[in-house]
Amino acid sequence: MAFQPRSIAQYSEAAVTVDLDKCIAHKGCTVCIDVCPMDILDIDPATGKAYMKRDECWYCLPCQKDCPTGAIQVAIPYLLR
Amino acid sequence: MPNDIKVIESEYDVVVVGGGTAGPMAAIKARERNPGVRVLLIDKAHVKRSGAISMGMDGLNNAVVPGYATPEQYTKEITIANDGIVNQATVYAYAKHSFATIEQLDRWGVKFEKDANGDYAMRKVHHMGTYVLPMPEGHDVKKVLYRQLKRARVEITNRIVATRLLTAADGSVNGVMGFDSRTAEFHVIRAKAVVLACGAAGRLGLPASGYLMGTYENPTNAGDGYAMAYHAGAELANLECYQINPLIKDYNGPACAYVTGPLGGYTANNRGERFIECDYWSGQMMLEFYQELQSGNGPVFLKLDHLAEETIQTIETILHGNERPSRGQFHAGRGTDYRHRMVEMHISEIGFCSGHSASGVYVNERAETTVPGLYSAGDMAAVPHNYMLGAFVYGWFAGVNAAERAAAIDFAPIDAEQVEREKARIFAPLLREHGLPPLQVEYKLRRFVNDYLQPPKVTRKYEIALERFAEIREDLQQLKAADAHELMRCAEVAAILDCAEMAARASLFRTESRWGLYHLRVDHPERNDAEWFCHAHLKKGADGRMSHLKRPVEPYIVPIAEQEKDAYDRLRLNPTTAARAVATA
Numbered sequence: 001m002a003f004q005p006r007s008i009a010q011y012s013e014a015a016v017t018v019d020l021d022k023c024i025a026h027k028g029c030t031v032c033i034d035v036c037p038m039d040i041l042d043i044d045p046a047t048g049k050a051y052m053k054r055d056e057c058w059y060c061l062p063c064q065k066d067c068p069t070g071a072i073q074v075a076i077p078y079l080l081r
Numbered sequence: 082m083p084n085d086i087k088v089i090e091s092e093y094d095v096v097v098v099g100g101g102t103a104g105p106m107a108a109i110k111a112r113e114r115n116p117g118v119r120v121l122l123i124d125k126a127h128v129k130r131s132g133a134i135s136m137g138m139d140g141l142n143n144a145v146v147p148g149y150a151t152p153e154q155y156t157k158e159i160t161i162a163n164d165g166i167v168n169q170a171t172v173y174a175y176a177k178h179s180f181a182t183i184e185q186l187d188r189w190g191v192k193f194e195k196d197a198n199g200d201y202a203m204r205k206v207h208h209m210g211t212y213v214l215p216m217p218e219g220h221d222v223k224k225v226l227y228r229q230l231k232r233a234r235v236e237i238t239n240r241i242v243a244t245r246l247l248t249a250a251d252g253s254v255n256g257v258m259g260f261d262s263r264t265a266e267f268h269v270i271r272a273k274a275v276v277l278a279c280g281a282a283g284r285l286g287l288p289a290s291g292y293l294m295g296t297y298e299n300p301t302n303a304g305d306g307y308a309m310a311y312h313a314g315a316e317l318a319n320l321e322c323y324q325i326n327p328l329i330k331d332y333n334g335p336a337c338a339y340v341t342g343p344l345g346g347y348t349a350n351n352r353g354e355r356f357i358e359c360d361y362w363s364g365q366m367m368l369e370f371y372q373e374l375q376s377g378n379g380p381v382f383l384k385l386d387h388l389a390e391e392t393i394q395t396i397e398t399i400l401h402g403n404e405r406p407s408r409g410q411f412h413a414g415r416g417t418d419y420r421h422r423m424v425e426m427h428i429s430e431i432g433f434c435s436g437h438s439a440s441g442v443y444v445n446e447r448a449e450t451t452v453p454g455l456y457s458a459g460d461m462a463a464v465p466h467n468y469m470l471g472a473f474v475y476g477w478f479a480g481v482n483a484a485e486r487a488a489a490i491d492f493a494p495i496d497a498e499q500v501e502r503e504k505a506r507i508f509a510p511l512l513r514e515h516g517l518p519p520l521q522v523e524y525k526l527r528r529f530v531n532d533y534l535q536p537p538k539v540t541r542k543y544e545i546a547l548e549r550f551a552e553i554r555e556d557l558q559q560l561k562a563a564d565a566h567e568l569m570r571c572a573e574v575a576a577i578l579d580c581a582e583m584a585a586r587a588s589l590f591r592t593e594s595r596w597g598l599y600h601l602r603v604d605h606p607e608r609n610d611a612e613w614f615c616h617a618h619l620k621k622g623a624d625g626r627m628s629h630l631k632r633p634v635e636p637y638i639v640p641i642a643e644q645e646k647d648a649y650d651r652l653r654l655n656p657t658t659a660a661r662a663v664a665t666a
Contacts, residue, residue, distance in 0.1 A: 035130040036126070036127075037127075037132075038294065061406050061407055062129075066130070079292040080290050
């Protein structure tokens with residue numbers, strides 16, 4: 001067998017967290033996903049709710065400010081905190 | 082070649098790329114100029130919250146308001162602040178249209194600070210004149226623009242990553258190519274005129290924190306516009322006049338001396354003393370800042386702890402609610418209360434941005450680039466120290482002139498070979514089984530930018546940088562994207578690399594020092610007006626490589642007296658003046 005290329009997944013603490021009780025993404029709301037300039041939020045197929053999918057947050061807050069139910073909290077990413 | 086990539090073809094009279102500040106204004110004014118013109122506005126993000134002002138802005142930094150300043154005074158100030166290397170026609174055109182643009186924004190619903198008589202409440206921050214107009218409720222700017230876009234019936238497509246412009250046989254621009262960052266559909270958009278309003282090249286250097294997206298600029302502004310203009314054959318001006326800004330350390334947002342200065346705050350050293358007369362961002366100011374940072378008096382701080390409680394509350398309301406609203410949270414986490422502790426500052430990573438310095442795509446006073454059919458406005462268009470209001474003004478010019486061109490000409494045929502070549506280039510990372518992750522390539526590239534390009538500039542380091550960049554260019558052929566989103570990051574790395582190479586080559590070309598820290602070449606430490614009192618332009622040569630041109634500085638419209646020329650060189654306070662300034666603060 002020749003050497004096989006492999007990739008390693010690295011993990012990060014998500015700066016954007018979602019209150020699953022308040023989030024109404026399962027009812028069709030996509031406000032936070034739409035307004036994120038970096039397009040890092042998505043709907044978690046397991047819960048139907050919004051979640052932070054990519055470690056590319058600019059901590060700019062449109063998602064938190066524009067969420068109609070107050071379900072989003074943005075922390076300053078750990079490396080800058 | 083990926084045959085299963087869906088191709089979407091469309092046709093618009095005017096296509097505006099970038100929906101932040103200048104772009105929406107261009108689209109609206111194109112429609113106003115000629116309602117028969119079909120206008121498409123595309124954005125990499127969502128126009129509702131895109132660009133440098135996604136969360137709003139706390140003030141106009143360069144308002145030319147009758148009774149406080151004249152277009153002539155403003156043109157003089159910017160000419161001096163930029164060491165004389167300006168096309169005054171562009172600055173003067175901005176200054177003359179500045180007030181009409183403020184009134185337009187006011188009518189649309191943007192709230193500016195006014196005094197009891199209803200007059201604009203102007204503040205002085207610049208070295209010579211009074212140009213700052215606060216917008217304490219400026220968090221609604223994007224909402225105001227969005228309403229006007231809808232009213233003007235501008236068509237909008239979000240989440241499109243524009244990657245290359247199409248050019249006709251005569252060299253003019255006749256379209257835009259890009260892809261959808263969610264579906265990976267390939268867009269080929271024919272156009273009679275294109276406006277590039279893609280913002281600064283803000284992902285050039287790596288923030289000192291090491292966090293890739295902890296940039297000063299909105300990281301969507303990765304330099305795509307600079308790369309597209311370059312590959313379309315446009316000239317770029319004075320790229321070696323980098324953007325470097327004084328920022329809050331680690332947080333990397335502006336400390337905002339423009340907001341706090343008029344209220345009594347100032348930039349101080351570790352003894353709490355002023356060391357510069359004027360907090361307006363210029364190359365010379367950044368050099369003084371850098372020297373203080375490196376000295377025994379460093380680091381540098383924003384000092385507010387001497388201010389009255391109500392003043393501090395006002396500052397908190399403005400600074401924690403507009404441009405970068407997560408700032409309050411950052412300070413709380415570090416235990417920094419303006420009342421008791423100064424805010425530690427640092428200098429930013431390098432970038433291109435004419436909004437703050439002078440590095441941009443060349444435009445004339447009609448927002449025309451050197452390529453017919455291509456217009457540019459905002460941070461990426463070379464109108465020095467243009468800021469947000471300049472983006473609105475030049476967006477206005479670009480929209481009107483693009484609409485006029487579109488009404489006067491027919492569509493030029495699309496070159497199928499350009500389309501196929503771009504499709505192959507863009508989608509290659511999706512087809513690879515294995516390869517390099519785009520964010521890792523970007524990290525390494527931007528670390529090299531810091532290692533070798535961050536001023537003070539050393540010739541040998543710049544030459545090494547070019548070798549490293551050539552290796553990264555090879556690495557681009559190994560990029561692997563798992564989905565459309567990662568494909569966007571791959572496209573961005575290529576643009577960042579183009580910008581990095583342009584930064585290095587432009588800096589090596591100008592063999593003198595100018596603009597304070599922005600172009601401080603340690604082995605060419607003197608300013609050399611005899612050889613270098615000129616614009617230095619960069620463009621893609623006939624051989625496909627970067628080539629350089631010297632362009633004479635256009636004759637001044639507003640003459641500068643000999644004794645005024647070095648006003649910005651005298652920013653450092655002498656100890657006596659410093660003591661007096663502290664005493665009277």
